[in-house]
Amino acid sequence: MNYKELDILLKSAMSYSYSTDESLYKHFEQKFEKVPFQNDFLFVFHHDREFKNKNHMISLHQRMHGKVPNHIFHYIVMTYVYSGTLTMTVEDNTVTLSQGDMIIFDKHVPHSVEATGENDLGINIILNENYFSKKFINHLPNEQFTSQFMIELMNNQRTHNHYLHFYTKKDHLVHNCIQNILCEHYDSQMCSDDIIDNYIMILITHLVRKFQYNTNLSVQLFKNQQLLSEIIHYIQLHYQDGNLTTMCHQFGYDPSYTSKLIKQFSGKTFKQLVNEERMKKTMILLQNKELPIYEIAQEVGINNLTAFYKRFQEYSGYTPQEYRNKIE
Incomplete structure (x- = not known):
């Protein structure tokens, strides 16, 4: 395709809904769990079966679509405005996205979407909860505020309520990434899912490095950002013999505070981060098939x-030899 x-397809009947506010609400009542929220209700969207072993789901927010009532996902949601506008209510904030803009929702963010007109079309990219940790963590600069937002997305230990609204309407790379994702999605071929994953990686990395954004995420949340960056850098250099107490002594950190900080921001312990770095290096070394395990x-x-x-199999799903054998 x-x-x-693609443009013809996105202007065809499949991009129109013609649903009413009332019919959508009744549909959600039949399909999703409804829970109390701020003197009202919100719907809990579950998609456990719909990923089908993929890292992503792609869907349209159609033209002439009724109002989507307040709801939450258990997954990270990216919405791109392909044409027209989309107006959302995120908790108590009204957010209007213009053509070319994108919004990224953290897990469990309550939001609704106002009814759309004939020219209003959105693209939803819903990511499996493990997607960011596997695809992006090694590709994002530690010093960027938006990078820290992505790190927060990977923290499964807490309920979040954050979003980032990117003003990207004049950026051709963003639009082309979305077009390429949709072409692979609607004309699926061998390796299309992997190609889509990589386009999403390009898209997010591009957003992190460049764009203005609006957010309800407090900068204060990342007041220890420099400290965390130093810890991550230390682990990358000292993964062979990394030790929390030794590191804290070297930098003058308090071990108890540092341990809590690492857990808060990454959802993992210092030892787990060291082990992950060791396993990443192991994967690289296993490419040398003459080097004994x-x-x-x-x-x-x-x-x-x-x-x-044991550690390598828990991390990769393979024994070292199995992983080496599957490397071309």
């Missing part, structure tokens, strides 16, 4: 071979 064919274990700082095998 090329861009011209026991030497790789020692190289990444794990002298107990049984423990090394």
Whole structure:
């Protein structure tokens, strides 16, 4: 599918809903759980079965669509305005997105979407809860505020209520990424899902490095950002023998406070972050098929071979040898 064919498709009958506010509300009552929220109700959208072993779901917010009542997802949601405008209420804030704008919702953010007109078309990209941690964490600059928002997305330990609204209406790369994602989605071929994942990676990385945004996320949340960046950098350099107490002594940090900070921002302990860095290095070293596995274990700082095998299998789903065999 090329861009011209996509444009024709997105102007066809499939992009129109003609639903009313009342019919949508009744539909949601039949399909989703309804829970009390601020003297009203909100719907809890579940999509456990719809990912079908994918990292993403793609859907349209159609033209002539009735008002979507207050609801939450258990997943990260990205909405791009392909044409027209979309007006949303996020908790008590009214957010209006123009053509070309994008909004990213953290998990569990209550929001509603006003009824759309004939020219209003949105693209929803819903991401599996593990998507960011697997795809993006090694590609985002630690010093960026938006990068820290992405780190927050990966923290499964807390309920969040954050969003970022990007003003991207004049950016061709963003629009082309969306077009390419939709072309792969509507004309699916071999490896289309992987290609879509990579377009999403390009899209998010581009947003992080460049754009103005509006958010309800307090900058105060990241007052310890520099400290966290130093910790991550330390782990990258000292993953072989990384030790929380040693690190804290070197930088003059309080171990108890630092431990809580790491858990708060990453959802993981210092030891878990060190282990992840070791496993990433292991994957790289396994590409050298002549290097013995026991030497790789020692190289990444794990002298107990049984423990090394167990950790790697828990991290990757494969034994070291199985992972090496599947590398072309």
